[in-house]
Amino acid sequence: MRNQEELLWRLQELKREEVSLTQTDEIKAIVKKLKDLRDNVKIGEKKLQSLTELIEKSENEVKELEKESNKRAEQLKIQKEKLYDARGSSLKELLSLQQSILKLENQGKETENKYWDLLKKIEESKEQKKEDKKMIRACQLEYNKDLGEYRKLKAQAELKLAEIKSQQEAVQEQLLPEVNKLYLDAEKRFPVSFVAKLHKEVCTGCHIGVSSNLVKRVKEGKVIQHCDNCGRILIN
Numbered sequence: 001m002r003n004q005e006e007l008l009w010r011l012q013e014l015k016r017e018e019v020s021l022t023q024t025d026e027i028k029a030i031v032k033k034l035k036d037l038r039d040n041v042k043i044g045e046k047k048l049q050s051l052t053e054l055i056e057k058s059e060n061e062v063k064e065l066e067k068e069s070n071k072r073a074e075q076l077k078i079q080k081e082k083l084y085d086a087r088g089s090s091l092k093e094l095l096s097l098q099q100s101i102l103k104l105e106n107q108g109k110e111t112e113n114k115y116w117d118l119l120k121k122i123e124e125s126k127e128q129k130k131e132d133k134k135m136i137r138a139c140q141l142e143y144n145k146d147l148g149e150y151r152k153l154k155a156q157a158e159l160k161l162a163e164i165k166s167q168q169e170a171v172q173e174q175l176l177p178e179v180n181k182l183y184l185d186a187e188k189r190f191p192v193s194f195v196a197k198l199h200k201e202v203c204t205g206c207h208i209g210v211s212s213n214l215v216k217r218v219k220e221g222k223v224i225q226h227c228d229n230c231g232r233i234l235i236n
């Protein structure tokens with residue numbers, strides 16, 4: 001059974017290699033980076049969208065202010081003409097005309113301030129949009145580059161995986177039918193640690209001492225043994 005035990009040990013090594021291949025740090029890191037980049041693009045696109053809406057809204061407000069301002073200019077013109085043409089009006093009427101002109105002029109100044117604030121806001125938003133577009137573009141370029149790298153790594157890993165699988169099959173074919181059955185049972189419970197070595201009368205799978213009787217049987221190596229504590233296949 002010594003040769004069968006060695007085969008089981010080799011099979012376990014190949015199973016471990018298989019697992020480490022599918023979870024390499026390199027692949028994990030690149031997957032995380034790809035996800036982050038995709039998230040950044042999404043956030044950037046949302047920002048772009050709300051900036052576009054803000055610009056549209058501000059531009060409409062500007063149009064409204066322009067209309068308002070034109071209307072006021074028209075009113076102002078009428079009031080001023082009245083003032084210049086006010087022969088025969090009473091002092092009270094003149095004062096009231098002057099006051100309404102002043103009021104219109106003040107309102108005009110306010111509108112103008114609002115107008116310039118809005119234009120400034122629109123310009124700033126447009127600049128911000130340019131910056132955001134640049135950021136999105138950079139993320140997309142990096143994403144595509146990393147995606148290529150990820151695919152390359154994946155393909156390499158798949159190639160290696162196929163090789164390991166065929167090695168596993170080759171080892172398994174050499175197992176005696178009854179040993180193969182023991183292996184399949186143990187692997188269900190311990191996918192990558194179904195075989196444990198005996199070390200100083202302790203099972204290295206569960207780190208618990210085994211009976212001296214079992215130690216003897218493992219050392220004889222006539223029949224495949226199991227740890228009486230954890231159930232792993234126990235070899236010398």
Ligand SMILES: [Zn+2]
Nearest residue numbers: 203206227230
């Ligand atoms: Zn054990």
